Amino acid sequence: MLETEYTLAPIGILHSPLKQRERAPMQGGEGAPDAWLDVNATVAAGLAGIEAGQEIILITWLHQSQRDILQVHPRDDTKQPLRGVFATRSPDRPNPLGLHRVTVRAIAGTRLDVGPIEAIDGTPVVDIKPVLAQSADA
């Protein structure tokens, strides 16, 4: 079972003014901009019920990540001891999935204006989920 692999297909792509990973904030709440999520027409029926003003969770594929890194210095601070990537939000990890809680600012057809979000321009999105009212979490 552990040798199995699974295939993800993007459901959309982010268009952001952030062009380089090096310049991106580490979390959305740290001065990140809004971005457009352009949803693939083939899955756009899955958006029915999402409304402007709502909070949603985007799961992204952090396409510039290194997948062979298992420990990092938190927040790139080499004065901090190495930690396992599963104890951090480092984009470098075996399966480079990003988790972003954002507000839907506006919806125009299959495009959602969302933010704030620290993911860079061109980041593929692989899933969208509502924030659950009873737990305010993932």
Place this chain on the structure above:
Amino acid sequence: MLETEYTLAPIGILHSPLKQRERAPMQGGEGAPDAWLDVNATVAAGLAGIEAGQEIILITWLHQSQRDILQVHPRDDTKQPLRGVFATRSPDRPNPLGLHRVTVRAIAGTRLDVGPIEAIDGTPVVDIKPVLAQSADA
């Protein structure tokens, strides 16, 4: 870009007393049990820093899901109108990723006792992330 595919490899597997999807609660807070997460030895170095008592987010691969479903009746209630899967937590969705906020009950080597979690026995786990202190969310 939207035609690209990405490959996920499990980093571990859940061992749960829940054996059938039909009997699983819909969310962890709805009477779900604890489960053991057995982490693959090849990525176990990534666990360094995770501690008992901490809240973490597991991202699972919901391996029994149907990927061609774009709209569902929320909570399987046919009296409710169809909604897009991205506006629900339905396991049936184009990329069947599950998001579970759990407490680490105990750690024994590469096994984490976590819960409560509604995922069934044998569910592959593809990522682990800490809950961020500043936002209590995903």
